[in-house]
Amino acid sequence: MPTIPQGQSRPSRNEPHRARQVAQSFGVDAERYDRARPPYPDSLVQRIVAASPGPDVLDVGCGTGIEARQFQAAGCTVLGVDPDERMIEFARRSGVESEVATFEEWDPAGRTFDAVVAGQAWHWVDPVAGAVKAARVLRPSGLLAVFAHAFEPPPAIAEAFAAVYRQVVPDSPFNGRPPQQTLDLYRTMFTTFADGIRETGEFGDPEQWRFDWERSYTRDEWLDLLPTTGGLTWLPEDKQAEVLAGVGAAVDAIGGGFTMPYTTMAVTAARTGALRR
Numbered sequence: 001m002p003t004i005p006q007g008q009s010r011p012s013r014n015e016p017h018r019a020r021q022v023a024q025s026f027g028v029d030a031e032r033y034d035r036a037r038p039p040y041p042d043s044l045v046q047r048i049v050a051a052s053p054g055p056d057v058l059d060v061g062c063g064t065g066i067e068a069r070q071f072q073a074a075g076c077t078v079l080g081v082d083p084d085e086r087m088i089e090f091a092r093r094s095g096v097e098s099e100v101a102t103f104e105e106w107d108p109a110g111r112t113f114d115a116v117v118a119g120q121a122w123h124w125v126d127p128v129a130g131a132v133k134a135a136r137v138l139r140p141s142g143l144l145a146v147f148a149h150a151f152e153p154p155p156a157i158a159e160a161f162a163a164v165y166r167q168v169v170p171d172s173p174f175n176g177r178p179p180q181q182t183l184d185l186y187r188t189m190f191t192t193f194a195d196g197i198r199e200t201g202e203f204g205d206p207e208q209w210r211f212d213w214e215r216s217y218t219r220d221e222w223l224d225l226l227p228t229t230g231g232l233t234w235l236p237e238d239k240q241a242e243v244l245a246g247v248g249a250a251v252d253a254i255g256g257g258f259t260m261p262y263t264t265m266a267v268t269a270a271r272t273g274a275l276r277r
Helices: 026-036 042-051 066-073 085-093 127-137 155-168 179-200 219-228 237-253
Strands: 056-060 077-082 097-100 113-119 138-151 207-218 257-270
Touching (some): 042 257, 077 085, 113 127, 127 138, 127 179, 179 257, 219 237
Parallel strands (some): 056 077, 056 113
Antiparallel strands (some): 207 257
């Protein structure tokens, strides 16, 4: 979940899309982001492809192209959209056609798609305006699918992160939240996504999908991932190093590695009615 930098106005927790400084901070190290962030379950990608009326996909908040390349491997033609030029540059180098813009302001120039997808990005989009825009560019029966990973590290790792983060960033609005509430927060977030889709009146009733899986991390792999998360991307190097040192010590204390249970959550809905011009 996003963390709001010191000195920046704090949107409500239901409006993370207003935290633009965080939303556009992930490109600070695009190579690390692409290397460390986990891909999405193949079963999710295949289910979206099967539910779409064709192979043309628009990837909202495509970042470095992680999910875009997965959809390409599944036989789709993908266009990515992202507001961060650094991320787009990496995506293009990796073979993903992409354009620089926020989704709300992006000009489709008459183009339409069989699916609009957003991986780990829809919380940076206005949930109603984004759904309206998706309806505008989807062909009849086209699929809107937004998805993200929720994860809860072992208690010793989560508690170490929370403790050192409170010390380094004492005024973060997310301090004091028990780490075990992550999945509950994601459920709330996805309910907001579904409500935004319903509000447009352009889609059938949204479905919620869930995929549970695991991934093992060494100490170095976990410390490689953490700086790509919203709580750390904007921190100065010395503060970030302090957080990583505390977490690294906790991983060492439990044997130098751990297995992370992941839950990939998705909300999907099919476009109804005729294409609007």
